């Protein structure tokens with residue numbers, strides 16, 4: 560086979576309190592159930608990627624995140640989402656195994672973690688400084704690159720969600736298009752799965768470790784699907800295999816029938 564495995568989980572929305580629920584899901588037990596299955600499936604993974612909304616507007620959620628993942632030997636690569644508290648996140652997740660934003664070289668791959676959050680907004684935007692950092696980081700290294708951000712830089716075909724994506728996606732893609740070694744762009748925020756292409760670039764979204772949004776919905780709507788995680792196999796030649804795993808055993812939300 561060859562290559563290295565990467566695990567991707569996103570949008571755990573943790574609270575300080577273990578019983579905290581979001582959209583009918585106990586976010587702590589759901590996150591733990593997903594991680595248990597993810598670690599069982601890939602015992603030799605190179606890193607764990609977490610693309611935002613680590614907490615649900617609750618700073619104490621970072622202590623919970625740390626208590627769940629703080630003993631990992633592999634790097635835990637994190638970026639903030641609109642429900643994170645960035646200053647607190649940087650402070651509470653300061654030091655191994657955690658890395659918040661920046662970039663990280665692992666094997667023959669480079670992970671570029673972008674902060675797409677705009678204070679006080681649900682939707683995202685990359686600042687000029689963050690766009691410049693993206694361009695420079697990609698320019699500095701010819702390694703196969705995976706670019707990670709919280710907000711979706713394409714339309715998802717869901718009107719309400721497409722109003723809260725990445726506002727300056729055009730500027731983002733102008734930079735990506737200049738660097739032919741970008742192999743994938745990966746995001747969270749949309750609480751649903753996507754596995755598509757834009758030219759040679761994989762476009763990947765992973766569902767939440769909690770409740771999901773209904774794909775294609777005009778307005779806000781929840782989906783019945785269970786929590787999920789994603790496994791990547793990143794090959795030395797830049798190819799990517801990816802597999803999405805729904806975690807049926809997790810304490811998913813029981814939706815009342817309409």
Ligand SMILES: [Fe+2]
Pocket residue numbers: 570572611612640748749750767
């Ligand atoms: Fe989220």
